[in-house]
Amino acid sequence: MSKNIRSGEEVRLVVTVDRLIHEPARYNIMAYLFVVQSADFIFLQTQTGLTWGNLSSHINKLEAAGYVVVEKEFIGKKPHTMLHLTDKGRVAFDDYRKRMRKVLDTLPLK
Amino acid sequence: MEGDRELRELEQKVFRSYFKDGLWDIYGALILLGFGLTIFTGSIYLMLAFTTVAVILLLFRRRILMPRLGQVNFSPGRQAKTKRSRIIATATLTVTMLLGVVFFILYSANNMPRWLDIWMADYFVAAFGGVLALVVAVAAYVVGVWRYYVYAAVVFIAYFVANMLRPNDMESIPVIVAGGIVFISGLIILIRFLRKYPLSPQETDSV
Numbered sequence: 573m574s575k576n577i578r579s580g581e582e583v584r585l586v587v588t589v590d591r592l593i594h595e596p597a598r599y600n601i602m603a604y605l606f607v608v609q610s611a612d613f614i615f616l617q618t619q620t621g622l623t624w625g626n627l628s629s630h631i632n633k634l635e636a637a638g639y640v641v642v643e644k645e646f647i648g649k650k651p652h653t654m655l656h657l658t659d660k661g662r663v664a665f666d667d668y669r670k671r672m673r674k675v676l677d678t679l680p681l682k
Numbered sequence: 683m684e685g686d687r688e689l690r691e692l693e694q695k696v697f698r699s700y701f702k703d704g705l706w707d708i709y710g711a712l713i714l715l716g717f718g719l720t721i722f723t724g725s726i727y728l729m730l731a732f733t734t735v736a737v738i739l740l741l742f743r744r745r746i747l748m749p750r751l752g753q754v755n756f757s758p759g760r761q762a763k764t765k766r767s768r769i770i771a772t773a774t775l776t777v778t779m780l781l782g783v784v785f786f787i788l789y790s791a792n793n794m795p796r797w798l799d800i801w802m803a804d805y806f807v808a809a810f811g812g813v814l815a816l817v818v819a820v821a822a823y824v825v826g827v828w829r830y831y832v833y834a835a836v837v838f839i840a841y842f843v844a845n846m847l848r849p850n851d852m853e854s855i856p857v858i859v860a861g862g863i864v865f866i867s868g869l870i871i872l873i874r875f876l877r878k879y880p881l882s883p884q885e886t887d888s889v
Binding site for chain 2: 603604606607608609610611612613614615616617618619652654669
């Protein structure tokens with residue numbers, strides 16, 4: 573009986589994790605932005621290994637969710653894109669990690 | 683998330699990635715080569731030439747690094763840590779230089795204790811190498827790049843051997859060899875870095 577309750581709790585925890593962050597590429601982007609104050613597009617591309625278009629698409633989704641702020645500027649005549657996590661993004665990432673840790677902690681070892 | 687080891691490691695990885703270019707290695711190597719060749723040829727101009735090239739290289743480092751690796755502003759925590767590390771490095775350098783000046787004054791005025799005078803006459807080059815290796819080791823500690831510890835060991839061994847070869851007037855050879863080793867290592871790292879991180883296509887408004 574208690575085992576069933578526990579499995580129910582695991583399922584509930586899994587379904588409540590933020591699916592936007594759950595995608596590996598976006599998790600990676602969020603993790604890099606979480607550990608720094610801000611970074612530019614090239615930095616994220618070199619660190620995550622994502623292609624330009626792929627990274628751009630994921631960032632658009634994170635921006636739409638209000639997790640990331642994209643700031644465009646010009647350095648000389650070249651466009652330059654800086655990104656940073658919003659407070660909402662930081663809280664969401666922190667919350668995601670806590671939930672995932674709980675989910676993994678409740679799983680039996682073997 | 684202060685105590686989160688994984689994120690801390692990720693942040694350290696990001697910080698260390700800014701030392702992947704090998705330009706600091708080449709800078710150190712040029713200084714070492716300058717030292718060695720100056721002793722070998724007796725021309726101070728070589729030291730000046732090598733130092734000038736090394737400084738110019740560092741001035742252009744940002745232009746080589748940033749378009750390839752991108753720009754990052756580290757968290758206030760990391761910035762404070764970097765500041766602390768810089769203070770430690772500066773303090774170490776200052777104390778080392780002050781000790782050097784004190785030593786030089788005592789040595790010039792023949793005011794050294796007798797035992798130290800004899801010891802220095804025998805081991806001056808090795809002691810100098812030890813101090814130089816200490817500076818490199820402090821740099822390794824500050825930036826957390828393990829290969830700098832190897833360089834520190836190479837420098838110390840080179841000067842130690844140089845000390846032994848001093849009676850034969852061959853003390854410059856190990857220093858030049860050490861400079862060469864660090865230079866080749868730095869060059870290989872630089873070439874690998876340039877291959878791994880080619881210039882990104884210019885940013886577009888597609889983001």
